[in-house]
Amino acid sequence: MKRIALIAVFLFVGLLFLPLHNSFAAKDKVSIGYVDAFTGIFAPGPHVWGTIWMEILVAEYNAKGGLLVPELGKRLPIELKKYDSKSDAETLIRLTEKCMAKDKVDLMFAPWGTSQNFAVLPLYEKYKYPLLAHAMGSGQVVDLVKSGAAKWVFPVLAQPPFGAKYAADFLQSVNAERIGIIGVSDLHGIEWTGYVKAELAKRGMSVVVGPELYPLTASDLSPIVRKLKEANVDALWASTYPADGTLLLKQSMELDYSPRVMIMGPGSQYPMIMVPAFGLKALRGIMEYHGFEVDYTSTPKLRELAEKYKKASGSYPGANTIAAYACHEMLFKAVEKYGLNREKLKKALATETFETVVGPTKWNWQDVYMDAPRAGYLCQWQGEEMLKVVWPPDRATAKWMPKPAWPK
Template identity: 25%
Template sequence: MFARIIGTTALAAAAIALASVAAFAQKKYDTGATDTEIKIGNLIPYSGPASAYGVIGKAEEAYFRMINDKGGINGRKVNFISYDDAYSPPKAVEQARKLVESDEVLLMFAPLGTANNTAIQKYLNAKKIPHLFVATGATKFNDPKTFPWTTGWQPSYQSEAHAYAKYILKEKPNAKVAVFFQNDDLGKDFLKGLKDRLGARIVAEESYETAEPTIDSHIVKLKATGADTLVNVSSPKFAAQAIKKIAEVDWKPLHIVINASASIGSVIKPAGVENAQGVISATYLKDPADPQWDNDPGMKEFQSFLSKYYPDGNKRDILLITGYALAETLAQTLKQCGDDLTRENVMKQAANLKDWRTEALLPGIYVNTSPTDFAPISQLRLMRFVGEKWELFGDVINGDTAD
């Protein structure tokens, strides 16, 4: 009897030990993740020429504080380490190395700017560090074959260009299109997207350099081409100049301004609200400054979050909801990882977001990724400037869908 009891006890102990080993084996970690913590690295220009974007990083930090107060992600607290790169590529490289080699983060999240992300992309991919949801629309960041550790987030510049092309083809099928563009990755990406869809309808291309004090002569030149449609691919300062000059020379084209230069405060008002009437643009996020969302449940949740976790933030600033939406996308990715917090699985889950959405997105817009498509958002809605505000119109447009 005693021997039988010992045997039974031994078997039970062995079963418990095997179960414990199995449970332990299910948890997989790379550097930057443990049973209690997930280290996330981030770069944002808190200083320098693009310091206005620093509030995105502050909103992200606040979001993860909220997540931690709720118990973390799958029981793990987020350690969000965010450094200032001053919008300088050399500084971005320095800070990225610090995050990876000294802070030993699991992944890099939402660094901002095309030049800065270009500067750190090869390093992060060589180290096999997830380089997730970069805050730039350059198409180069959706290239799974060449850079399998980098993903975009916002609609790519080419996707946005495709959306405008679809609108032009529908509204003015015989349009004579002029493209005014910044001579860099931003402008060239848009130009390629427009050429893909509009082809010979583009009758004029005019580029400018950011060092130019004024672009008035370019607008006069474009008007002389006889174009009846203008796609204005310029940064805010020059977009405002273009809108104003177009009114001064009494040119009345169908005028499209890119999302990056659709700000009422930094573009429309300096150009003159009266000069911007009827201008077309596109968006994908709910704008906290737009009263149509005041009673929206998702917007109310966002405003409640700001009140508690970022009370100093401007509740009408769309940059804050951008940071909130980015952080929520990463949180979903990490939730999908479960207890497998290896860098390989983080990338696998980042490439497996299926019809997921944050309520910061406009209705009908979803996040979708796959192993061959690392661009989470490709849908937009058009909007027209009327009176003193933008008015959404039309259905959701998928910029990646062929005509």
């Protein structure tokens, strides 16, 4: 009787696991949720940054049958489930939770922007999805990661505490004497301008204007530009986005304010936005600071990807937008090695090195960013459609040039 009872127990347990096994065996696709601002005030960001790159990567994998899922021993096509947050934080949160809790997608693509990533970070922690934050910069996130409070977030770009150090290194190297700091008054601008000023103060470097902050919706920056010009600021740090960055350049030209060093934020490195607005000659000398900058002419593979991006968008990619491709290339390689178990994926991403388009790529947890040998920290327009890496020196593809006067 005991033997019969034992057999019955084994059969019962086996039946419990059978539906789960059959359900996974019947799986016919890998689903990825992607909620972002496809319309509204933030829309230019994800359009030129992540969306095109992630769709290129998905198309490349689907062209060879999809992602290899080791548990099944076969490739499954990738389904990208896109939802528009309309640049609204509450909508972003609601739709992100829908992807995770209702759609039960296998993986998630992160949104564009610091404040948007902050808004959804608790959901990634709650539902245990790796948050590959490819377009975010926040010292607060660095603190959360280092304290262990955030276990599922993987910041990709250089974060403000580290970025401020290499910015100060660069400004010292070019003998910047009168520095101005301005930026948009959201989380990105507040943190970056604050960290940069603090780092410069540690080194005894003179900040004569700022930080001067303004709203994202600002329609006139001429009072700030006049203040910079009157203070004879020769090195400007501007934590900008596409819309306000374009306005800053336009009004700087109108008021004939042309600093020797002009370092700007996300948007200033987007050929799709900047070249039609100003032309290549006017852009010469302008820099961008967010890290993971690449020169697409430096390898055949990067050049090939840049041409794919141009075919999809009509313009070449911004220097560090490749971060959105490379971090998900790491994720996909981790899936093909460990499967769709997200705990295993988290561990692999946190500890292993993966070969990507920018070389051996891994997370640097001391400074909390994704690092690769071909990714620099500062890039610059030098008269070509694709930017050059100018800092640090051991990763530079061109020598830094002082920004010339605006063309007449």
